[in-house]
Amino acid sequence: MSHLEVSNVKLKRVIIKNFRSYKEEIQIPFDNFTTFIGRNDVGKSTILEALEIFFNNSTVKIEQSDACVYSTTKEVVIGCIFSDLPSQVVLDSQTPTDFAQENLLNQNGELEIHKVYNCNLKTPKEMVFSFAFHPSSNETKDLIKLKNAELKSRAQALGIDLGNIDQRSNPTLRQAIRNHVGNLQLEEQMVPLNEENAKAVWESIVKFLPQYALFQADRPSNDEDSEVQDPMKYAISEAIKTVEADLLRIKETVHSQVLAVASRTLDKLRQMDPALANELAPRFKSEPKWEGLFKLSLTSDDQIPINKRGSGVRRLILLNFFRAEVERKQLGLSSSGIIYAIEEPETAQHPNNQKMLVEALTQLSQTDNCQVIVTTHVPGLAGLLNVEQLRFIEALTDGNRKITYEDVGVYKRIADQLGVLPDSRIKVFICVEGPHDVRFLNIISKILHKVNPLFPDIENDPRIAMFHLGGSTLKDWVSSNYLSGLGIPEIHIYDRDEGTQPKYLEQCNIVNRRRNRSKAFITEKREMENYLHPAAIKEVYELDISFSEMDDVPTLIARALQDRGSEQPWEELSEEKRKKKVSRAKARLNTEVASRMTYERLCEMDACKEVETWLGAISVLLTLQDAHDMAAPAGE
DSSP: OOSSSOOOOEEEEEEEESBTTBOSOEEEEOOSEEEEEOSTTSSHHHHHHHHHHHHTSSSSOOOGGGBOTTOSOOEEEEEEEEESOOSOEEOSSSSEEOTTTTTOSOTTSOEEEEEEEETTSSSOEEEEEEEEEEEOSTTTTTGGGOOHHHHHHHHHHTTOOOTTSOTTOHHHHHHHHHHHHOOOOEEEEEEESSSHHHHHHHHHHHTTSOEEEEEOTTOOOBTTBSTTHHHHHHHHHHHHHHTHHHHHHHHHHHHHHHHHHHHHHHHHHHHHOHHHHHHOOOOOSSOOOGGGGOOOOOBOTTSOBGGGSOHHHHHHHHHHHHHHHHHHHHTTOOOSOEEEEEEOTTTTOOHHHHHHHHHHHHHHHTSTTEEEEEEEOOHHHHTTSBGGGEEEEEEOTTSOEEEEOSOHHHHHHHHHHHTOOOOTTOOEEEEESSHHHHHHHHHHHHHHHHHOTTSOOGGGOTTEEEEETTBOBHHHHHHHHHHGGGTOOEEEEEOOOSSSSOTTHHHHHHHHTOSSSOEEEEOSSSSGGGGSOHHHHHHHHOOOOOOOTTSOHHHHHHHHHHHHHOSSOGGGSOHHHHHHHHHHHHHHIIIIIHHTOOHHHHHHHOTTOHHHHHHHHHHHHHHHHHHHHHHSOTTO
16 A cells, blocks of 8 residues: 555445346445344345455355346446545556546546456456546547556657656656646546556555455354454454555565576576577566465464354454454554454344444444444344444345335334334433433443442433434334333433533523423533543543643544654644544543543542432432332323
């Protein structure tokens, strides 16, 4: 990969056509966390395996039988659309360029790569295309596939003065030709990336794409290819990426020395048989595969390989691999993009472990350069997932597949089909601004509950359901949707933020005017992070930091970490990079730092006992609701 810029490329959409059950073309949007839900054999795993074929063609390989049996054509299309592209790349020479300058992006400014497989063949052949807004004029339509000598010939044929142009640079030559022609006649078209120089361009593009790691539900149980081996394999692959420049130097040194030996051999051969020597040329058959040099196996104390243990144990190790990845990525120990795709993560796991896995995967999806995809048809797991993340797959009567998402009606259908039921034990709804507030209150309420059991342990109290304005889990959505008409009281807690008037003041006034005991609070401090103690922050970040009630704590942390770890000033970072660093700090503050809080630390930061007031209001509502239910006539 070029060292110009760390790759943050994200998978935005997937295109599938004529692959297995997906006869007609279908485009599927992806978020940082995406969940496919549907009945057995509806085509959930097909999407994950299509991506495996696109990225790796290894764990699952394209086969002749993969073409849809109901189609008359044997041509399969698997495409991926990528966003968050680097501003500069190195493609077919050492000169920086960018995807837009090379006309390799679609009209939305995205990198759209289509792989087309000819399944008429016993071993289907792959063709790679960029679907791009690309020149169609005769002088410019094929520039990407021309080698350096051919580009210079084209420029000279057009009468371009190359005197002030670096003729070793393919991007510079291409741009000179485009500038000279002027009217490029741009139109959307398939640009082949398998031919001549375009193949080298594609090989460079691949280095910017995220890795894809597929964990199948029923993986074969052998030591070289198991749920345990696979996480380690991707760990090895990611580690190798960090020393790619060193490995490139090693490869070039070996190549030059070996080619020198080959050349001397041919020189000697030429003295004895010139004709034979002229027929031969030294060529390396393939690029070195560094990953294959490293093997790792996990064994227990009695030397029994873990993959020989039960499937539940293997999946438990997989769970903790993801938890370890969360910590590693939050610490900024990884820069390469990766997509984790997990089939039925609930397999062979206790419900408590299912919850831990969802939490780990959710946190992983919120780190830089990481996306998560899962499939499930189990209500217990589906209920833990945010509704915005759900993609509902169903088979139509004509055999085609339909994928629905971000639709209130489909949430109900998912819940009904999977049997996700409203929790009748819920007595109080809590509404906060975002997922970080949910984590903060869950952790802090545990601390207060230990000191005084009258304060509820929010996360473990089945009478409480907590939502955030950015979305809710399917289980909470079902409960809210089905129980909202029962007059269940709500507690709303919103950040004051900056400005003279709190953002949610009017909503709070509306809630406080209700007649069902609902109550709304606005924090006296800027936001939840301002209630964290500097000592807890120091234990996690090793930073001495002080702040006022209205300071932006996540930004202070992100800025301090940047100043400590990089020579690049905070102000020179792009707005997008600053936002990501602040988001990462916010996540750790509301998990790791919040977990280091004690009752004494909370009292020191919250002398007015605001947090206790919020939890006290929740406790009062729970007591009143319990009393109401006990007094209600039987059967009411």
